[in-house]
Amino acid sequence: QVQLVESGGGSVQAGDSLRLSCAASRGTFSSYSMAWFRQAPGKEREFVATITWSSGRTYYGDSVKGRFTISRDNAKNTVYLQMNSLKPEDTAVYYCATTTRSGDRWTGNYWGQGTQVTVSS
Secondary structure (H helix, E strand, O other): OOEEEEEOOEEEEOOOOEEEEEEEEEOOOOOOEEEEEEEOOOOOOEEEEEEOOOOOOEEEOOOOOOOEEEEEEHHHOEEEEEEOOOOHHHOEEEEEEEEEEEOOEEEEEEEOOOEEEEEEO
16 A cells, blocks of 8 residues: 655745655555645645656646646655646645546545645735
């Protein structure tokens, strides 16, 4: 079983950047596709980005395309989310997870505990 820990969240102003990290504190995810999700209070959990285990292909939610970049370093058991041009609407708890694909949808399997990102106007 993979245990994931997110870090790198914080409070920033609109237009700033953050880089989130997700590391496996137990197990490895070299053979897992990895994803970032986010959830704001009172809102549905939202898909942010995925990077596949096989090809490293990336996928992004419409709201973050062109601003966020997902990457991974399997040797370090770490996945990253570079977040640029942050907007107040990006405020949420960000979760990393192993993920599987069903059609064009992504489902989280093993989840981290999340890291808070707050973007002020």
